[in-house]
Amino acid sequence: MALSAQQIPRWLNSIKLNSLITAAQLRSHYGRPGQTLLHRLSAQPQVSSDSGFLQWGLKTFRTSSKWNSSSQCTKSSGQEIDSAQSTMLPSVSEQPQKTPNFDSELSLEDLDDVPPLSPLQPISEQEAVRIIADPPLPPDSFTLRDYVDHSETLQKLVLLGVDLSKIEKHPGAANLLLRLDFEKDINQVLLFLKDLGIEDSQLGAFLTKNYAIFSEDLENLKTRVAYLQSKSFSKSDITQMVRKAPFLLSFSVERLDNRLGFFQKELELNVKKTRDLVVRLPRLLTGSLEPVKENMKVYRLELGFKHNEIQHMITQIPKMLTANKRKLTETFDFVHNVMSIPHHIIVRFPQVFNARLFKVKERHLFLAYLGRAQYDPAKANYISLDKLVSVPDEIFCEEIAKASVQDFEKFLKTL
Amino acid sequence: MALPVVRLCLDPAPPRAADMGAAGVARLHGLFAAYKPPGLHWKHLRDTVELQLLKGLNARKPPAPQQRVRFLLGPVEGSEEKELTLTATSVPSLTNHPLVRGPAFTSLKIGMGHRLDVQASGVVVLGVGQGCSLLTDMYHAHLTKDYTVLGLLGKATDDFREDGRLVERTTYDHVTREKLDRILAVIQGSHQKALVTYSNLDLQTQEAYEMAVKGLIRPMNKSPMLVTGIRCLRFAPPEFLLEVQCMNETQKQLRSLVHEIGLELKTTAVCSHVRRTRDGCFTLDDALLRTQWNLNSIQDAMQAAAPRVAAELEKNLRLRLGTQQLQGPGWQGDNEGPSPALEGRTAGGAAVGKGQSCS
Numbered sequence: 001m002a003l004s005a006q007q008i009p010r011w012l013n014s015i016k017l018n019s020l021i022t023a024a025q026l027r028s029h030y031g032r033p034g035q036t037l038l039h040r041l042s043a044q045p046q047v048s049s050d051s052g053f054l055q056w057g058l059k060t061f062r063t064s065s066k067w068n069s070s071s072q073c074t075k076s077s078g079q080e081i082d083s084a085q086s087t088m089l090p091s092v093s094e095q096p097q098k099t100p101n102f103d104s105e106l107s108l109e110d111l112d113d114v115p116p117l118s119p120l121q122p123i124s125e126q127e128a129v130r131i132i133a134d135p136p137l138p139p140d141s142f143t144l145r146d147y148v149d150h151s152e153t154l155q156k157l158v159l160l161g162v163d164l165s166k167i168e169k170h171p172g173a174a175n176l177l178l179r180l181d182f183e184k185d186i187n188q189v190l191l192f193l194k195d196l197g198i199e200d201s202q203l204g205a206f207l208t209k210n211y212a213i214f215s216e217d218l219e220n221l222k223t224r225v226a227y228l229q230s231k232s233f234s235k236s237d238i239t240q241m242v243r244k245a246p247f248l249l250s251f252s253v254e255r256l257d258n259r260l261g262f263f264q265k266e267l268e269l270n271v272k273k274t275r276d277l278v279v280r281l282p283r284l285l286t287g288s289l290e291p292v293k294e295n296m297k298v299y300r301l302e303l304g305f306k307h308n309e310i311q312h313m314i315t316q317i318p319k320m321l322t323a324n325k326r327k328l329t330e331t332f333d334f335v336h337n338v339m340s341i342p343h344h345i346i347v348r349f350p351q352v353f354n355a356r357l358f359k360v361k362e363r364h365l366f367l368a369y370l371g372r373a374q375y376d377p378a379k380a381n382y383i384s385l386d387k388l389v390s391v392p393d394e395i396f397c398e399e400i401a402k403a404s405v406q407d408f409e410k411f412l413k414t415l
Numbered sequence: 416m417a418l419p420v421v422r423l424c425l426d427p428a429p430p431r432a433a434d435m436g437a438a439g440v441a442r443l444h445g446l447f448a449a450y451k452p453p454g455l456h457w458k459h460l461r462d463t464v465e466l467q468l469l470k471g472l473n474a475r476k477p478p479a480p481q482q483r484v485r486f487l488l489g490p491v492e493g494s495e496e497k498e499l500t501l502t503a504t505s506v507p508s509l510t511n512h513p514l515v516r517g518p519a520f521t522s523l524k525i526g527m528g529h530r531l532d533v534q535a536s537g538v539v540v541l542g543v544g545q546g547c548s549l550l551t552d553m554y555h556a557h558l559t560k561d562y563t564v565l566g567l568l569g570k571a572t573d574d575f576r577e578d579g580r581l582v583e584r585t586t587y588d589h590v591t592r593e594k595l596d597r598i599l600a601v602i603q604g605s606h607q608k609a610l611v612t613y614s615n616l617d618l619q620t621q622e623a624y625e626m627a628v629k630g631l632i633r634p635m636n637k638s639p640m641l642v643t644g645i646r647c648l649r650f651a652p653p654e655f656l657l658e659v660q661c662m663n664e665t666q667k668q669l670r671s672l673v674h675e676i677g678l679e680l681k682t683t684a685v686c687s688h689v690r691r692t693r694d695g696c697f698t699l700d701d702a703l704l705r706t707q708w709n710l711n712s713i714q715d716a717m718q719a720a721a722p723r724v725a726a727e728l729e730k731n732l733r734l735r736l737g738t739q740q741l742q743g744p745g746w747q748g749d750n751e752g753p754s755p756a757l758e759g760r761t762a763g764g765a766a767v768g769k770g771q772s773c774s
Contacts, residue, residue: 129501132486145516148509149483158514165517358452358705393706413450413699414690415536 144168144177153182160190161204167211176215185214192221197239210246220252227253231260237279245282259285266296268307273315281318292321295328303332305343313350320353331357339364341375341385349385363388366401366411443468443523443710444544445717446553446724448697450704453536453688457527464541464708465525471710473518483508526550529560529694534576535666537562537691538702543717549724553695556731557633559643559662561693564686566673568653571683575670579685587682592650598679599645599657602672606642613638616738631734633662640664642672654687696720696727 138146144164148154154177158164168174180186190203198206207213213221228238242248248256263284264274278285284292299310299320314320320328335341335352346352352360367373367383374381383400397405451460486501509515526547528540542550568587572579613634616623626632634641644660657676659669670686677684692699703716 132501145510148512148515155509158509158512162514164515358454361454362452409704412452412704413702415452 144174147178151178153177153180153186156182156186157207160207161201162211163204163208166208173211177211180214188218189214189216189221192218193242196225196242197235198243202243206243206246210250213246213250216250221249224249224251224253224256227256231275233275233279237275241279241282241285245286247286248282251286256285259289262289263292266292267311267314269311269315277315277318281321284318284321287322291325294325295321295323298325298328302329305347309343309347313347313353317350317354320350323353327357328353331355331360334361334364335385339373339375345375345377345385349389351386351389355389360389362412362415363396363401365415366403366408369411370401370403372401443472443714443717445546445721446528446540446542446549446697447713447716447720448538448540448694448702449708450699450702451531451536451539452705453534456533457530457539460539461525461527461541464713465523467708468523468525468543468710468713469518469520472520472523475519477513477519481508481511482506528553531691532666535689535691537689538694538697538699539691540694540697543713546717549728552728553724555635556695556728556735557635557662558695558727558731559660560664560691560695562659562661562664562669563648563688563690563692564657564659564669564673565688565690566655566657566676566684567687568655568677568680568682568684570685571674571677572685575667575674575686577685577687583683585682587652587680590652590680590682592647594680595647595650595655595676598676599647601679602676603642603645606645609638610634610641610643613641614738622740626738633734633738635735635738638663640668640672655684696723 137150141147144154144167148158148164154164157177164177167177193203193206194200225238228241229235233241251259260274260278263278264271267274267277269277296310299305299313300307305313331353332346334357335346336343364373367388372381372383374383375385376382377384387400388396391400393408394405397403397408401408449460449464451457482505484503484505486503489502513519524544524547526542528542528550531537531539540550540553542548567577568590569585570577570581571583571585572581574580610632611618611627613636614632615634615636616627616632618624618627623632630643640661640663642659642661642664644658646658647655648658649656657673659672661669666689669689673684673686697720701716701720703712707713
């Protein structure tokens with residue numbers, strides 16, 4: 001159905017058209033051609049007349065002849081479009097108010113009787129000026145670039161900082177955005193997010209990730225926030241969680257409940273610590289739970305940490321719960337077997353699991369070459385793991401290795 | 416008063432992506448050397464370099480927002496009646512806004528010269544943009560490469576590496592420096608002979624002899640690994656460090672060379688590390704470390720290396736053209752296999768003609 005609507009504008013543009021178009025097709029898709037051009041007209045260009053964009057559809061040469069009649073009602077029809085519903089992209093909506101002569105002249109039964117207006121027919125200068133022949137919007141496109149200049153919704157989203165180029169990569173997302181009406185849907189959600197505490201500058205990043213929030217029911221969102229508040233998350237906590245994990249509010253209350261329960265059971269921490277953990281890394285709630293279960297088993301069975309040691313480590317570095325298993329085992333293998341660091345020291349500095357393995361390797365080998373690789377706190381010249389891993393290169397070379405950066409680079413080229 | 420002529424509203428041509436960072440991308444053609452650390456796959460190195468370059472290019476300031484001209488119907492100033500006429504206004508256009516269009520650069524042409532396998536480390540040459548064609552030229556120049564190879568006596572494994580599956584253990588007390596040097600000399604001599612064979616030079620001519628004396632003989636076809644020089648840098652049993660100059664090699668062949676040296680010494684040896692110190696005219700000093708894989712350092716390295724590379728390639732081209740005069744009968748050409756003796760004799764002129772077409 002939509003396809004025939006797209007084909008119709010091109011068909012109607014040719015002169016010998018009548019014979020091709022069936023009355024049935026036109027009956028279902030015929031719009032009010034005069035008004036289709038009106039979305040581009042406004043007395044002042046800055047007036048935000050939004051939804052009219054979507055009523056483009058059929059443009060025919062007939063419209064030029066109807067211009068005389070429609071030009072007087074330009075402004076009034078413009079307001080009609082503002083109040084009208086915005087609809088599907090390729091199809092055309094019905095207008096609540098039409099000028100009567102349209103109906104009588106262009107009723108479908110009379111189509112064959114009315115002689116088509118030839119483009120070669122001379123018209124007056126006044127009429128010629130009033131024809132606006134903008135290139136038609138493409139009926140379908142693979143990118144939102146074609147539509148952004150004609151849609152107030154999209155323009156406002158871009159000004160907010162939403163990255164349309166990322167959103168249009170998801171299937172169906174671009175159509176969703178085009179069908180939204182700024183006043184009705186988007187405004188409400190934006191006000192809700194601002195009430196939650198998200199700053200204007202952070203809205204762009206949030207909406208780029210979770211554009212589907214526009215299709216959520218506002219009541220559901222409010223229920224979920226109320227649920228979180230009932231679990232004694234403070235307002236600023238909730239703001240931080242929503243900002244860091246944009247999909248949080250798209251989870252239903254029972255799903256959030258299940259996940260919070262899972263973490264409470266699995267980690268066996270007290271309520272306050274679980275809450276702090278979740279606030280610090282809210283993507284634990286929105287991500288998959290399988291890696292967390294697997295990592296807990298890895299720490300306990302493969303790496304040999306005790307339960308209280310694991311609890312201590314993840315309260316310090318929550319990211320360890322979602323780390324890659326292979327990287328974890330490789331890092332641990334190097335730190336424990338090659339650097340000969342026992343478990344209890346690793347527990348005190350879980351940052352090693354967060355660092356890149358090549359960095360740890362290079363720095364350790366450099367210290368070993370210099371003879372400064374001493375990781376036992378009992379002996380002199382002790383080097384703590386967090387200093388080894390977290391400081392930038394210059395500080396590492398100066399203070400810990402007591403060598404120059406050039407020496408470090410020369411050493412790296414001998415590895 | 417004439418009414419304005421109605422024209423179709425056309426957006427001005429959007430600037431091409433190349434224009435925006437034109438200054439940056441224009442300089443981003445050439446060759447540079449990177450130091451590949453052990454444990455990193457060469458593809459990851461290439462991808463990391465590409466990502467870093469794209470990050471640098473996309474970080475440039477986007478151009479000023481575009482305007483487009485629209486003809487809008489508005490009331491004529493100074494007229495009482497509601498007459499509408501078209502006025503041209505310039506409104507900002509968001510079609511080429513970075514948030515709508517996406518990043519300006521999404522991929523770059525980056526090629527890698529002679530590759531290194533995962534455990535090996537060392538100098539690796541990468542080409543960006545137009546430099547990729549220079550990579551082909553460098554390949555055809557058949558330049559030698561320098562390696563330092565660390566061997567370990569007393570073990571034999573299935574893939575000649577230290578961490579491979581153990582096959583045999585032997586004693587090595589009888590091994591001395593002199594024995595090792597003797598064996599290395601034998602290896603170098605036999606490879607020298609192979610060098611002459613594969614270069615198809617007729618050594619009876621005076622020019623060919625002079626070239627051989629200067630060490631300029633090079634096989635220009637496909638050939639197996641040829642070692643042009645090998646010597647022992649350090650001998651501290653069970654470890655020994657060799658410096659190898661070779662061409663058309665793979666790192667696995669170097670490890671098997673260590674294994675063969677062990678066998679010649681009547682013991683066994685494995686190779687614990689292979690490190691490339693020079694590839695053509697790129698040495699360790701030119702190689703960029705991981706922290707230097709960013710746009711500015713790479714651009715500087717490419718600019719610094721460009722004249723040297725050009726000089727080297729030109730010298731090689733002259734050498735090859737000179738060598739073609741001296742080719743013995745049956746020389747085929749770069750793209751064909753190395754079995755010249757079977758093909759029969761061709762006239763010298765025909766050989767030269769073919770050679771020029773593929774150089």
